[in-house]
Amino acid sequence: MKRITEYKNIVFDMGGVLVDYTADNATKHFTDDPEIIKEIHNVMFYSQEWLALDLGSMTDEKDISRILPRLSSDKVREIAKTTFEHWHEYNNVAREGMAEIVEALKKRGQKVYILSNVSRRLTDTYKDVVPAPESYDGAFFSGEVLALKPQPIIYQMFFERFSLNPSECFFIDDLEDNVNASIKSGMDAWCFDTADNEDLKRILEI
Missing domain, CATH: 3.40.50.1000 (HAD superfamily/HAD-like)
Structure with missing residues (x-):
């Protein structure tokens, strides 16, 4: 060298x-429920779909459409959707x-x-x-x-x-x-x- x-x-x-980079920053902006934060952390930010976003092999729309059905309730899905739309504003x-x-x-x-x-x-x-x-x-x-x-x-x-x-x-x-x-x-x-x-x-x- x-x-x-x-x-x-x-x-x-x-x-x-x-x-x-902190994966949960955006979610914490939209909820203070630790269980919801943990669920979204595990289901969205540690998913194959999230990796596909970094690879560029999947659109945002396709990505979130695959993630949302795996979440536990409509409330969690709504928070996850909002998190997904705004993660780039808070996580970095x-x-x-x-x-x-x-x-x-x-x-x-x-x-x-x-x-x-x-x-x-x-x-x-x-x-x-x-x-x-x-x-x-x-x-x-x-x-x-x-x-x-x-x-x-x-x-x-x-x-x-x-x-x-x-x-x-x-x-x-x-x-x-x-x-x-x-x-x-x-x-x-x-x-x-x-x-x-x-x-x-x-x-x-x-």
Whole structure:
């Protein structure tokens, strides 16, 4: 691995890196019943349909139409439907201190990109939740391309989309499998699994 200042491009994952993702935030906005929150958490956010949204293989309409019948009552279904319509407004929150890190990279002359497993909905709304939203040179989301990290193809599509040389990129993700796949693709990477900004700043030499 080269010195971090030698890389032209710094690539960030979103959830767990640029933003804190909490699946229940939206549901808690519409109910304070812990049993309903738990049911929606298990039935919706940990479903195959939710994974299909990140993959981009299912529309929002088809997704929610399959999830709702598995819930226990009309009341829960109504809260789940509202949660589904608004999850992107509440579940992602910019991580404290990350704006300063992203801006420091830009000031140093490096380009900054996003490579993340998220649904198509975030394609148009990610700037509402990421830190320093105008600082990114590009964003690439799994829901657009029918592929997920750590599948090798998503890294290749990312490089091609932005005409990037993998050896000139450094990737930061919170999952080791994604980091290992990145390295195999030719892009050096580091696993940000401590959620400690000081660790990240040390790696980025900020």
